[in-house]
Amino acid sequence: MTDTTPGWLTRDDLEEARARMPVLYVEAVPVRVDDSGEVTSIGLLLRIGSDGAVSRSVVSGRVLHHERVRDALLRHLEKDLGPVALPRVPAALQPFTVAEYFPTLGDTPFHDPRQHAVSLAYIVPVAGDCRPRQDALDLVWFSPEEASSPMVLNEMPGGRGTLLRQALAHVGRLS
Amino acid sequence: MTDTTPGWLTRDDLEEARARMPVLYVEAVPVRVDDSGEVTSIGLLLRIGSDGAVSRSVVSGRVLHHERVRDALLRHLEKDLGPVALPRVPAALQPFTVAEYFPTLGDTPFHDPRQHAVSLAYIVPVAGDCRPRQDALDLVWFSPEEASSPMVLNEMPGGRGTLLRQALAHVGRLS
Amino acid sequence: MTDTTPGWLTRDDLEEARARMPVLYVEAVPVRVDDSGEVTSIGLLLRIGSDGAVSRSVVSGRVLHHERVRDALLRHLEKDLGPVALPRVPAALQPFTVAEYFPTLGDTPFHDPRQHAVSLAYIVPVAGDCRPRQDALDLVWFSPEEASSPMVLNEMPGGRGTLLRQALAHVGRLS
Amino acid sequence: MTDTTPGWLTRDDLEEARARMPVLYVEAVPVRVDDSGEVTSIGLLLRIGSDGAVSRSVVSGRVLHHERVRDALLRHLEKDLGPVALPRVPAALQPFTVAEYFPTLGDTPFHDPRQHAVSLAYIVPVAGDCRPRQDALDLVWFSPEEASSPMVLNEMPGGRGTLLRQALAHVGRLS
Numbered sequence: 175m176t177d178t179t180p181g182w183l184t185r186d187d188l189e190e191a192r193a194r195m196p197v198l199y200v201e202a203v204p205v206r207v208d209d210s211g212e213v214t215s216i217g218l219l220l221r222i223g224s225d226g227a228v229s230r231s232v233v234s235g236r237v238l239h240h241e242r243v244r245d246a247l248l249r250h251l252e253k254d255l256g257p258v259a260l261p262r263v264p265a266a267l268q269p270f271t272v273a274e275y276f277p278t279l280g281d282t283p284f285h286d287p288r289q290h291a292v293s294l295a296y297i298v299p300v301a302g303d304c305r306p307r308q309d310a311l312d313l314v315w316f317s318p319e320e321a322s323s324p325m326v327l328n329e330m331p332g333g334r335g336t337l338l339r340q341a342l343a344h345v346g347r348l349s
Numbered sequence: 350m351t352d353t354t355p356g357w358l359t360r361d362d363l364e365e366a367r368a369r370m371p372v373l374y375v376e377a378v379p380v381r382v383d384d385s386g387e388v389t390s391i392g393l394l395l396r397i398g399s400d401g402a403v404s405r406s407v408v409s410g411r412v413l414h415h416e417r418v419r420d421a422l423l424r425h426l427e428k429d430l431g432p433v434a435l436p437r438v439p440a441a442l443q444p445f446t447v448a449e450y451f452p453t454l455g456d457t458p459f460h461d462p463r464q465h466a467v468s469l470a471y472i473v474p475v476a477g478d479c480r481p482r483q484d485a486l487d488l489v490w491f492s493p494e495e496a497s498s499p500m501v502l503n504e505m506p507g508g509r510g511t512l513l514r515q516a517l518a519h520v521g522r523l524s
Numbered sequence: 525m526t527d528t529t530p531g532w533l534t535r536d537d538l539e540e541a542r543a544r545m546p547v548l549y550v551e552a553v554p555v556r557v558d559d560s561g562e563v564t565s566i567g568l569l570l571r572i573g574s575d576g577a578v579s580r581s582v583v584s585g586r587v588l589h590h591e592r593v594r595d596a597l598l599r600h601l602e603k604d605l606g607p608v609a610l611p612r613v614p615a616a617l618q619p620f621t622v623a624e625y626f627p628t629l630g631d632t633p634f635h636d637p638r639q640h641a642v643s644l645a646y647i648v649p650v651a652g653d654c655r656p657r658q659d660a661l662d663l664v665w666f667s668p669e670e671a672s673s674p675m676v677l678n679e680m681p682g683g684r685g686t687l688l689r690q691a692l693a694h695v696g697r698l699s
Numbered sequence: 700m701t702d703t704t705p706g707w708l709t710r711d712d713l714e715e716a717r718a719r720m721p722v723l724y725v726e727a728v729p730v731r732v733d734d735s736g737e738v739t740s741i742g743l744l745l746r747i748g749s750d751g752a753v754s755r756s757v758v759s760g761r762v763l764h765h766e767r768v769r770d771a772l773l774r775h776l777e778k779d780l781g782p783v784a785l786p787r788v789p790a791a792l793q794p795f796t797v798a799e800y801f802p803t804l805g806d807t808p809f810h811d812p813r814q815h816a817v818s819l820a821y822i823v824p825v826a827g828d829c830r831p832r833q834d835a836l837d838l839v840w841f842s843p844e845e846a847s848s849p850m851v852l853n854e855m856p857g858g859r860g861t862l863l864r865q866a867l868a869h870v871g872r873l874s
Contacts, residue, residue, distance in 0.1 A: 366541055366545055369541065370541055370548070370589055371548045371588075373546045413545075415626065415631075415640050416546075418642065442624075443620060444618065444622065446616075446617060447593060447618070449592055456590075457592065465589050467593065
């Protein structure tokens with residue numbers, strides 16, 4: 175199971191690196207848009223975490239050594255949404271926000287007990303069929319109103335509900 | 350030739366309004382992107398102005414009364430690029446910059462002798478076939494390197510070369 | 525009471541122009557920041573409208589003919605916060621969002637019965653003393669948590685509560 | 700010389716981590732602004748690198764484990780500009796761009812032979828006295844025109860001249 179490709183980390187190495195450096199992530203909020211570009215729905219992944227807890231999340235994952243941010247976005251979008259989702263990665267690398275996940279609570283609105291992760295967050299329209307793979311159980315599309323409801327936000331741990339609301343605010347669909 | 354639709358201005362009314370209020374514009378820089386979203390080429394319109402001068406420009410035009418910014422973008426994109434250009438208007442209304450065209454020289458990098466125009470500027474990937482219409486003679490695709498060459502920029506009057514360079518900088522392709 | 529300065533409109537002219545063209549506004553959300561730039565409080569103006577209704581709002585106003593956006597920001601900040609507020613107008617004109625106030629309800633999240641106004645919205649840290657003038661009765665500072673409470677948001681008509689939440693989201697303080 | 704504070708890396712550890720994960724950086728372009736927020740000059744550090752080469756750069760440095768981006772900005776600004784520079788770290792974490800420094804040439808416009816570094820880039824107005832410390836020899840203020848001249852840009856290795864031009868474009872001062 176050990177990956178020896180240069181730039182990849184073994185599980186032990188990753189544990190050690192995570193304890194010593196902020197880990198760079200990308201996050202992509204999958205959306206459907208109409209012809210005028212307005213967001214009509216938001217896709218959330220339903221996951222079962224390593225502790226068995228059910229949670230909803232956006233697409234996210236690490237940026238690897240010698241990987242461009244936009245290639246990391248593409249890779250995680252394909253991993254989570256399947257090969258025919260037709261994601262439209264933004265032309266500019268300027269993220270709508272930077273989310274800082276701290277291993278301790280209260281330093282920022284974001285929390286990740288495993289590590290200090292810094293995430294570049296993007297809105298990504300997807301035009302094709304989404305077929306979740308890997309550890310994702312399902313992808314559910316919500317209207318902007320549903321996505322910002324307490325019921326949905328409460329199922330997004332670690333401050334990811336805050337990130338989703340920031341995304342909705344950025345596209346003018348926070349209700 | 351007088352348009353009496355509410356919200357539209359006759360030529361005289363428009364002249365008068367232009368002398369008294371800033372006029373709201375949108376500008377769209379048409380780009381081709383690869384699968385990872387990186388800009389591979391920039392589309393510039395070749396126009397003949399009312400004074401016969403040849404010039405290059407991006408898609409631009411007024412926002413009408415009771416028209417949303419994204420509908421104005423769509424309308425001008427269709428007017429200048431034709432009905433099957435398949436433009437991807439951004440999901441967020443945050444422009445990459447705001448260009449202020451002044452009727453006097455030197456107040457800002459932008460100049461429009463007719464009016465004080467304030468323009469919201471966007472990068473717009475287009476996926477389909479572009480068939481310029483109306484007063485546009487031709488649409489020419491340039492590589493990012495060509496688009497930022499002095500030869501091209503010198504054919505863009507009123508500071509539009511500056512706007513193009515701001516667009517290239519925003520997408521990380523200013524050379 | 526008629527203002528005959530070129531670029532200014534008489535009340536009648538303004539009424540007429542408002543019926544025919546979108547009117548360009550700027551909005552500034554006044555904030556206090558700590559040394560690290562993090563927003564610690566948000567300033568809201570308490571106003572009495574022409575109909576006697578009490579409401580809260582951010583700094584806002586028209587951009588005049590031949591006035592730069594940043595000069596319009598400064599002018600309205602001084603008008604609403606007084607001469608020693610020491611506002612820090614952003615170095616970049618890229619607004620955090622564009623708010624479209626429509627005279628009809630439901631087209632966008634924003635509504636202004638008087639006109640179609642398009643507003644460039646900025647976060648503006650203020651370092652000095654704020655002394656509201658003109659029609660503003662008072663300036664009240666709220667914590668980010670208070671500012672996003674329903675009680676405050678309900679006192680912000682025309683969708684201005686949505687704009688405030690977009691501002692809080694943009695600075696990472698939406699709770 | 701070995702720093703054993705948790706979250707800090709020894710020189711060997713840092714070498715190893717750099718070979719395996721992208722390293723998160725912040726970059727701050729120090730600017731002087733006038734009352735309206737317009738950038739009037741740009742501060743560049745004159746450095747002597749480990750190989751003796753003279754070069755110009757903006758403020759930059761790593762984000763440490765368990766350090767917020769805005770605290771990293773403050774720390775590097777103080778390290779490079781001294782304790783009384785009075786930097787105004789932005790209220791929002793949205794950077795104007797993300798610069799990807801690759802150890803190989805040609806993957807992106809940015810190059811760092813030591814590592815794969817991903818840098819969040821900000822414009823930071825400074826209001827106080829700047830007194831460079833540490834390895835920086837001098838801080839020189841340039842007008843926007845001077846800063847975008849080939850002579851200055853050629854002294855900025857690794858694509859940092861491109862980053863400076865992106866910064867100038869973002870604040871509307873690219874000439």
